[in-house]
Amino acid sequence: MFRFLNTSGCYSLSKRFQTxxxxxxxxxxxxxxxxxxPNLMAEPINWTVAxxxxxxxxxxxxxxWPQGALGWANRVTLVRAVLVALVAGGLAAGAFEPVIWQWLLIAVLALLLDGVDGWVARRTQSHSAFGARFDMELDALLIMLLCVGLLLESMGPWxxxxxxxxxxxxxxxxxxTWLKAPLPLSLRRKIVCVWQVSALLLALTPLTSHVLTGLLAISALLSLVMSFGADVKWLYQQT
Structure with missing residues (x-):
């Protein structure tokens, strides 16, 4: 028995080492x-944050993730994590402002890869609850970072x-606790997420007027409120 436990422990350790x-x-x-x-990651603070x-x-x-090798879908998501880290690093000390187009391009690449990892997961039949959660949390983090960018660009704290x-x-x-129940897959939720990121990216471009920037941000907020409202209503009805 002890020999089995010891072997199992070594196997688990080996898997985590691969990861x-x-x-x-x-x-x-x-x-x-x-x-x-170099212009985006110009200062030690930029590197520290990233x-x-x-x-x-x-x-x-x-x-x-205790399963060793990440698999191709999760590797694509990991590349997204690298891009999101660069987006975060660029926000420090306002480094993104002089090279806003470069910074936005990195954010756009992170958005585009959001669809690639799902496609790879389907092609390789490597769907996992971890992969879906990994992808979702990176989406949420990217949206928050774009919001911080708008805040730094003089948009209100709202x-x-x-x-x-x-x-x-x-x-x-x-x-x-009923809010923790799993939600069914929803095309509406995916569309709202893509619109959020797209609206925030458009709002951050230097070509967008201040008025249009505000309208885009408000549209992102309202669509999100409606989406969350629909999910909360559905979860409450299941109780």
Whole structure:
């Protein structure tokens, strides 16, 4: 029995080591990409934020993915995590403002890869609850970072509600446990998510007027409120 437990423990450790090695490669990709973006990652604070966020993401992956090799779908999502870390790093000290188009391009690439990882998962038959959650949390994080960008661009603090609503929903689940019940797949939810990111990206472009920027942000917030409202109503009806 003890021999079995010992072997099982070593097997689990070996799996996590495989995961960690893939995450190290993701970290190297972040370092290389950052070196290619000297104006965006110009200060130590930019690197500190980007690497710090990536380390947090990598640590959570090691904890919640015990199956060794990530698989191609999760690897695509990991590349998204690298891009999201660069977006976060660029926000520090206003580094994104002089190179806003470069910063927005990185965010757009992160958005485009959102559809690629799902396609790869279907093609390789590698769907997993972890992969879906990994993808969703990166979406939420990217939206929050874009909201911070708008805040730094003189938009009012209310814009943080767009990115913060997902986290408020999770916190509310601590008091109202029925909010933690699984939700069915929803095309509406995916469309709203894509519109949120698209609207925020358009609002952040220098070509967008201040009035249009506000309208885009408000549209993102209203669509999100309606989507969350529909989900909360459905969950309540299941109780």
């Amino acid at each position: 960690a090695m893939e995450l190290v490669l993701g970290g190297l990709l972040l370092l290389i990409a950052g070196q290619l973006l 690497l710090g966020l990536y380390i947090v993401i990598a640590s959570l992956v090691v904890i919640y 814009v943080l509600l767009i990115g913060g609503m997902r986290y408020l929903f999770v916190i509310a689940g601590c008091w109202f």
